[in-house]
Amino acid sequence: MTRKLNRRMALIALFVGICSLFPQPLPFTPLQAAKEAAAAADSLAKLELGSTGKDSYDHYIRQYESAARPQRELIVRGDAFTGTDGMDVAVIGGVEGADGKVVQTGESGTVSWTVEVPEEGLYHMALRYRSMPGKGSDMDRELMIDGKLPFAEARNLVFHRLWTNEGDTVQDEKGNDIYTKQTEVPMWQEVSIQSADGRHGEPYSFYFSKGKHVITLVSEKEPMMIDYIKLYQLPEVPSYEEVSRSYKAKGYKEAPGAFIKIQGEAAALKSSAVLYPMMDRSSPATEPYDMAKIRFNTIGSFNWSEAGQWISWDIEVPEDGLYKIGVKYNQSMQRGAASYRKLLIDGTVPFKEAESIAFHFSPDWKMKELGDGQHPYLFYLTKGKHQIRMDVTLGEMSLYLRTIESSVLELNNMYRRIVMITGVVPDEYRDYQLELKLPEMVDVFRRQADLIDSITERIEKAGGSGDRTATLKRIVYQLREMADHPDTVARRLETFKSNVSSLGSWIYSINNMPLSIDYLVVASPDRNMPAAGAGVWENVKHQVGSFALSFINDYNALGTSNGKDGKKIKVWITMGLDQAKILKRMVEESFTPETGVGVDIQVVTESVLLQAMLAGRGPDVAFSVGNDKPLNYALRGGVEDVSKYPGFDDVKRQYSESAFVPYTFNGAVYGLPVEQYFPVLFYRKDILEELNLEVPQTWDDVYAIIPELQKNNLLFGFPIQVLVKTGSNVQESGNLPVNPTYGTLLYQKDGTLYSQDGQTSALDSETSVQAFIEWSELYTTYKLPIEMDFTNRFRSGEMPIGIADYTRFNMISVTAPELKGLWDIAPVPGTKREDGSIRRDVPASGNAAVMLKSSKHKPEAWQFMQWWTSSKVQAKFGWESEAIFGPAGRFATANLEAVGQLPWQVKDYKTLMEQWQWAKGVPEVPGGYFTGRHLDNAFRSVVISNEDPREAIRNYTRFVNDEIAKKRKEFGLPEGEKER
Numbered sequence: 001m002t003r004k005l006n007r008r009m010a011l012i013a014l015f016v017g018i019c020s021l022f023p024q025p026l027p028f029t030p031l032q033a034a035k036e037a038a039a040a041a042d043s044l045a046k047l048e049l050g051s052t053g054k055d056s057y058d059h060y061i062r063q064y065e066s067a068a069r070p071q072r073e074l075i076v077r078g079d080a081f082t083g084t085d086g087m088d089v090a091v092i093g094g095v096e097g098a099d100g101k102v103v104q105t106g107e108s109g110t111v112s113w114t115v116e117v118p119e120e121g122l123y124h125m126a127l128r129y130r131s132m133p134g135k136g137s138d139m140d141r142e143l144m145i146d147g148k149l150p151f152a153e154a155r156n157l158v159f160h161r162l163w164t165n166e167g168d169t170v171q172d173e174k175g176n177d178i179y180t181k182q183t184e185v186p187m188w189q190e191v192s193i194q195s196a197d198g199r200h201g202e203p204y205s206f207y208f209s210k211g212k213h214v215i216t217l218v219s220e221k222e223p224m225m226i227d228y229i230k231l232y233q234l235p236e237v238p239s240y241e242e243v244s245r246s247y248k249a250k251g252y253k254e255a256p257g258a259f260i261k262i263q264g265e266a267a268a269l270k271s272s273a274v275l276y277p278m279m280d281r282s283s284p285a286t287e288p289y290d291m292a293k294i295r296f297n298t299i300g301s302f303n304w305s306e307a308g309q310w311i312s313w314d315i316e317v318p319e320d321g322l323y324k325i326g327v328k329y330n331q332s333m334q335r336g337a338a339s340y341r342k343l344l345i346d347g348t349v350p351f352k353e354a355e356s357i358a359f360h361f362s363p364d365w366k367m368k369e370l371g372d373g374q375h376p377y378l379f380y381l382t383k384g385k386h387q388i389r390m391d392v393t394l395g396e397m398s399l400y401l402r403t404i405e406s407s408v409l410e411l412n413n414m415y416r417r418i419v420m421i422t423g424v425v426p427d428e429y430r431d432y433q434l435e436l437k438l439p440e441m442v443d444v445f446r447r448q449a450d451l452i453d454s455i456t457e458r459i460e461k462a463g464g465s466g467d468r469t470a471t472l473k474r475i476v477y478q479l480r481e482m483a484d485h486p487d488t489v490a491r492r493l494e495t496f497k498s499n500v501s502s503l504g505s506w507i508y509s510i511n512n513m514p515l516s517i518d519y520l521v522v523a524s525p526d527r528n529m530p531a532a533g534a535g536v537w538e539n540v541k542h543q544v545g546s547f548a549l550s551f552i553n554d555y556n557a558l559g560t561s562n563g564k565d566g567k568k569i570k571v572w573i574t575m576g577l578d579q580a581k582i583l584k585r586m587v588e589e590s591f592t593p594e595t596g597v598g599v600d601i602q603v604v605t606e607s608v609l610l611q612a613m614l615a616g617r618g619p620d621v622a623f624s625v626g627n628d629k630p631l632n633y634a635l636r637g638g639v640e641d642v643s644k645y646p647g648f649d650d651v652k653r654q655y656s657e658s659a660f661v662p663y664t665f666n667g668a669v670y671g672l673p674v675e676q677y678f679p680v681l682f683y684r685k686d687i688l689e690e691l692n693l694e695v696p697q698t699w700d701d702v703y704a705i706i707p708e709l710q711k712n713n714l715l716f717g718f719p720i721q722v723l724v725k726t727g728s729n730v731q732e733s734g735n736l737p738v739n740p741t742y743g744t745l746l747y748q749k750d751g752t753l754y755s756q757d758g759q760t761s762a763l764d765s766e767t768s769v770q771a772f773i774e775w776s777e778l779y780t781t782y783k784l785p786i787e788m789d790f791t792n793r794f795r796s797g798e799m800p801i802g803i804a805d806y807t808r809f810n811m812i813s814v815t816a817p818e819l820k821g822l823w824d825i826a827p828v829p830g831t832k833r834e835d836g837s838i839r840r841d842v843p844a845s846g847n848a849a850v851m852l853k854s855s856k857h858k859p860e861a862w863q864f865m866q867w868w869t870s871s872k873v874q875a876k877f878g879w880e881s882e883a884i885f886g887p888a889g890r891f892a893t894a895n896l897e898a899v900g901q902l903p904w905q906v907k908d909y910k911t912l913m914e915q916w917q918w919a920k921g922v923p924e925v926p927g928g929y930f931t932g933r934h935l936d937n938a939f940r941s942v943v944i945s946n947e948d949p950r951e952a953i954r955n956y957t958r959f960v961n962d963e964i965a966k967k968r969k970e971f972g973l974p975e976g977e978k979e980r
Helices: 002-020 030-045 057-063 240-250 397-422 441-461 466-484 490-511 536-549 577-595 606-614 629-635 648-652 657-663 685-690 699-710 740-748 766-780 790-796 808-815 858-868 871-885 906-916 929-943 949-970
Strands: 074-077 083-085 090-092 102-105 109-117 121-131 139-145 157-159 163-165 177-179 182-184 189-192 205-208 211-221 224-232 259-263 277-279 296-301 310-317 321-330 338-345 357-360 366-369 379-381 384-393 515-523 568-573 598-603 621-626 672-677 679-684 801-805 823-826 842-851 919-921
Touching (some): 057 205, 074 109, 109 224, 177 577, 211 906, 259 310, 384 515, 397 490, 397 790, 466 490, 490 808, 568 577, 568 606, 568 858, 577 598, 577 858, 606 629, 621 672, 657 672, 657 842, 657 919, 679 685, 679 808, 740 801, 740 842, 766 929, 766 949, 790 801, 790 808, 842 858, 858 871
Parallel strands (some): 568 598, 568 621, 842 919
Antiparallel strands (some): 074 224, 083 109, 090 102, 102 224, 121 205, 121 224, 139 211, 259 515, 277 296, 296 515, 310 384, 321 366, 321 379, 338 357, 621 842, 679 801
């Protein structure tokens, strides 16, 4: 002890001696560190969380936070509307569930009501509505008060349809569950107007001054009936402690001996048709369970992950009393995070704690007894039927997401302002003196670092794991480094952009709240909840049995549907397994029962299809086959001409003429369109407004706007290479499609790619040469980049306008939520004609469904092709796909009627339809695969090697003509005239 004490005293003496050598105090004394920590905590407390946009709801409500909240209710009858604009409305009576007459509103236009407000203040607003026959999607509306949008979020209000299971689950020939049909339930709903994306947990409050006001609903999608609009005050939800005290005061007793189990898949109502029963084989304890058969025993998963979605279950309790509720759940989809649900009983949140119930990550099934962690919550239920409903909510994450979205927007804005000075690729040896030219830059970096750091701490305190906050910590570190060393900002610019982009991806990942439910339990407080997992013996039996049965049963196999009299066809698809499962379910649900034809579905690659076709062992039908494949297969005798089959003209009428161009040759049609893509113009409204620029309507406008953008180191985006299937900038070596920019310029000049009915290339015609020169000058004269990542550059603002495939629309919507309301799409710039009109021709691409010539069941195969390409089936497939992959995976169906049934907002749908009428199919000819390849070679020789464009395109046209002549000779087709 003495020796240890002497050592400590010696160390202290040494430390004091070293300190005495310094004339000033040490830089960080414990007292000073404590003071700085306190100051930092104080500054964090003053940080303003939430959206900082001037038109956001957070900013709106801060303006009126001191306003009164009058305790009164105002009802405005739907049939008492005072004006419409562009909408056909009808007042009808006798609708079930309505007290008087109601108004039917259309899917476009506006309808307005006048309301007399006797007392100024903040009011909640509710709408009692009922769905009408339409496209089967939810109703979207925009709300205006006195002709103005009160805040940005009021632009997107969503009103759900109601769905339920129709009948029993259908099984296949092996006794496996295959689908449960969903049907819509048209009924009245009174819904508070609130956030469609869950960014705000409570209904919106609207400020009304005393006097008359006009409430206007702008229809964006789908018609609906309106019974009334209500202005009211939402009662304050009491805490559980308050509710518990009221139980005692009222003398409520615990219900004895009750135990009620409700299977999750037996839901009564749901807000979406994709919330259907699902299968889980991870545990023998899921109910119902079968070791050998597929059983639908859960509901939810990723289909139940978007804020606003809900599922309800009906229960019946034996007597009045207090009950507890348990949920057997699985949340293994979002590692390190919790999924939140709001609990309602008979349409009411019972207490404050039920507004945000956390279901934490777990790799296994768990039984959660709703409670505070120590004691279960008790719910008073009267004897009889009740409804338990669970809504997807973002919980405490809603505030954090709004804050991070605002941060991403502000950081991207700062990045763009830096780029305006330094350019996208700064000189690392140059001092740009950014802290002088952008004096607010350092302050923005420090403030955003503190803000994001504060959110990081809160998430970790709430139980979030390190991998959920790693992205936040990385950007915080970099922001503080750049704030401390502003001279390094220029050389850190690329990393900064990447980190901000990762922040946006973090928003997308956190936004999903998946949850699977096996069953719910409503029980007396004296009853124990069942164990979530199985015992040791049951697990061993399950594992051993599943392993043994895996040699007999393929649980991932799609199987074959039963046909009448042995009728069966084989269908190969080149999509993913998830899409194949959707198709299988739809076949079992409608095609086979309607036609009596069984279908064997298999997932393959295109290379396998070609080999099987050449060997004569292919399927009856194949899709989705790229644009260039049907003709190449047909020339080799591989696919059937479908134009000779009955009903072909009826099928064709559902599509644009352009969709059939790639599959048509010498009067025959070798495929039916499945998907079709074409470019549109994307633009950032905020940046164009800031630069005082208009959306270009013609190419002259484009040539005028490019220099204005370049003055600020910004770019106009043009596509270089577009992969037919994915829209990627990476291109398969086999077939390079014609560049969309060149195709747009060519077609708007009324040019063509081929002459003499496809016997020779027309790339060397004067029209084609002029289009080629204009295209290459965009890169030689205006120095545009040859390669680009349009989505990220558009998001960051360095490319605030550009032409890209329309399928990028949903990708940007999902990956850049902070840009909501700040960007839009428009038809591509066009060429003005003599009469003043503008032609906006664009090239289209896509894929098709083909029937193989070797098929022995051609009538049945044609029945399937008719069914698959019908608008109803295409729309349903699109809905099912979007439920799995989200809006970013929206199906790009070529069926015009089906597009109208997908969840596009009206304004975006109208833009697509306006551009679609100008879409032109790119014809396929023997040897035509050389066209896009050598067009690109000619382009690069001009841009990179400074060759003369006229000479370059003429030289490479010779290669195209040689290949066309070679292939026509190979397949015995008439040859075109030799080159002059």
